[in-house]
Amino acid sequence: MCASVESSVRTQLDSLSSISMNIVYSNAIKMNFREFSTSYQRNGTAPVNQADSREKAMAIHDIVTAMIGAYQSASEINLYTMDGSCVEAGYWLKTTSVNLEHLPWYSQTLALNGHKYITAPIVNRQLSAKGENQKSQKFISLVRLFLEPDGTPEGIVEVVQDCDRIFSLCSQLESQNPDSWVFIYNSRKELVYPYQSDSSYPNYYAMITQASSKDDKAGILNTGSSGKYLYADQTIEGYDWTVILIKPKSAFNRSLSFFRTTFFLIGAFSILVTLFICFFISKRLTVPLEKLTAATGKITISRVLDEKKVNLTSADSSIKELSLLCESIRSMYEKLRSTSQEVLLSRSEETRAKFQAAQSLINPHFLYNCLTNISVMAEEEMNEDIVRMCQYLCDYFRYISSSREMIVPLKEEIFYTECYLNCMQMRFHEGFSYTLDIAKETEQFYIPKLIIQPIVENAFKYGFQISPPWQLSISSYADHERWYLKVEDNGGLLSEEKKNELLRLYENLDMDKEWNSLQIGNMGLKNVCLRLRLLYGAEAVFQIDCSNSNKTSFILGGPVYQSREEYYEHHPEL
Numbered sequence: 001m002c003a004s005v006e007s008s009v010r011t012q013l014d015s016l017s018s019i020s021m022n023i024v025y026s027n028a029i030k031m032n033f034r035e036f037s038t039s040y041q042r043n044g045t046a047p048v049n050q051a052d053s054r055e056k057a058m059a060i061h062d063i064v065t066a067m068i069g070a071y072q073s074a075s076e077i078n079l080y081t082m083d084g085s086c087v088e089a090g091y092w093l094k095t096t097s098v099n100l101e102h103l104p105w106y107s108q109t110l111a112l113n114g115h116k117y118i119t120a121p122i123v124n125r126q127l128s129a130k131g132e133n134q135k136s137q138k139f140i141s142l143v144r145l146f147l148e149p150d151g152t153p154e155g156i157v158e159v160v161q162d163c164d165r166i167f168s169l170c171s172q173l174e175s176q177n178p179d180s181w182v183f184i185y186n187s188r189k190e191l192v193y194p195y196q197s198d199s200s201y202p203n204y205y206a207m208i209t210q211a212s213s214k215d216d217k218a219g220i221l222n223t224g225s226s227g228k229y230l231y232a233d234q235t236i237e238g239y240d241w242t243v244i245l246i247k248p249k250s251a252f253n254r255s256l257s258f259f260r261t262t263f264f265l266i267g268a269f270s271i272l273v274t275l276f277i278c279f280f281i282s283k284r285l286t287v288p289l290e291k292l293t294a295a296t297g298k299i300t301i302s303r304v305l306d307e308k309k310v311n312l313t314s315a316d317s318s319i320k321e322l323s324l325l326c327e328s329i330r331s332m333y334e335k336l337r338s339t340s341q342e343v344l345l346s347r348s349e350e351t352r353a354k355f356q357a358a359q360s361l362i363n364p365h366f367l368y369n370c371l372t373n374i375s376v377m378a379e380e381e382m383n384e385d386i387v388r389m390c391q392y393l394c395d396y397f398r399y400i401s402s403s404r405e406m407i408v409p410l411k412e413e414i415f416y417t418e419c420y421l422n423c424m425q426m427r428f429h430e431g432f433s434y435t436l437d438i439a440k441e442t443e444q445f446y447i448p449k450l451i452i453q454p455i456v457e458n459a460f461k462y463g464f465q466i467s468p469p470w471q472l473s474i475s476s477y478a479d480h481e482r483w484y485l486k487v488e489d490n491g492g493l494l495s496e497e498k499k500n501e502l503l504r505l506y507e508n509l510d511m512d513k514e515w516n517s518l519q520i521g522n523m524g525l526k527n528v529c530l531r532l533r534l535l536y537g538a539e540a541v542f543q544i545d546c547s548n549s550n551k552t553s554f555i556l557g558g559p560v561y562q563s564r565e566e567y568y569e570h571h572p573e574l
Contacts, residue, residue: 170193187240459491493552
């Protein structure tokens, strides 16, 4: 509430300040005001040229009306010459002569030399007030000097605003919260709200300043005989006004009393009922469940495979459901013993079949893209290049179909990946180039077969959406008993949001669901991630780096195995 009041009052003060600054820096107002001042040079009480002064005053009034708008964002605008001539613009136009020294803000405004001065609420019966201010007729003025280019005062602009408009939210909040009071102090620590009544109020600003540190924005204020109050205060930046909201602590606690009592009674009753129910149920369940727990704890892989340990002990429960559960567990145990060996054998075949199914999806996908390239080359009569590309394709497809092995040496995978890259280079000529940086010690590491080609093909499909030249680099290295492959393109089109979306998608893959929905197309990166997780589980590495705005890198990796025998030793299910 306090922050809302601060924001509302600051908005109104900013509006007054903006109006005054617009007037001060308006060349049209300055020009007409100077001519008005010249024609209004008085000789006794009458102006020298009344018609000219009236005309210039009208021009000033029209400009000011355009500034404050049809809804009159200020109650009145007064422009004073330094000799006391005044143009009053707003609801009406009037020219008068005043003694500036008798105005309450005159000396302070001169001392500020162009900076704003805001008065305390002042009674003005000549202006029309609204709302709750109709009775008190109080207005606040924001005053600042016109200055000549050399810094000498040229005139004064006064922007007058109805207090009801400035403090409208304060009145509204107090009417909605009868136990809360708003007090606002200006930069001179004068009370500017409440303004309706002349009755004296305690100086809450001084009391809060004495009772708390400068940084405290809320707390409890002990006023002695008046009791304790909760308070919050906010400083209006740029004006050094302070908004304080006061509420009696007793009124605040009163709203919580009924809820607190009701909640305590309901909570106490609920606890007692719950304890009674838990005690009753535990007496009937504890003993049979302990027996059932002991029986199920004996179901281990070693006991399942041990032909001598056949039966489980019974729970002997009088509860029908527990007895049925115990018999179901005993029956499950017997079936588990009879089928465990078949499950172990079928698991190995299933895993191998899944991996080969994922690997086989690459073949038609890659063949489709290559045949498309050859078709384009044929249309361009690139016969020699077609022959060479077909040779590369023969080598590559011989590699795909030559073995049912799931892992191959990295050197072999790189060699046949280069066949694919040569095909692409023949297609795009100078528009595409690639580099290989394969660490010598990684060449004999065994990695998943056909793991690089989907990443490379993904670069051509999504990364190279920019104008050539296109560049692709493939590098490998080993670190902490892991091998790493890095495929990097110069497309740089993958955003950080899309990268995070892909990583979240692949981290949350449902393996069983994905295997059941394998299909050709849109399988490149997902295919790689599935096979890495199948082969290496939690040790699989699948990372994307797009921190460099001109590059996108895919990093794959897994544990180091120097031979197929070593790999199958760690993965007997395959």
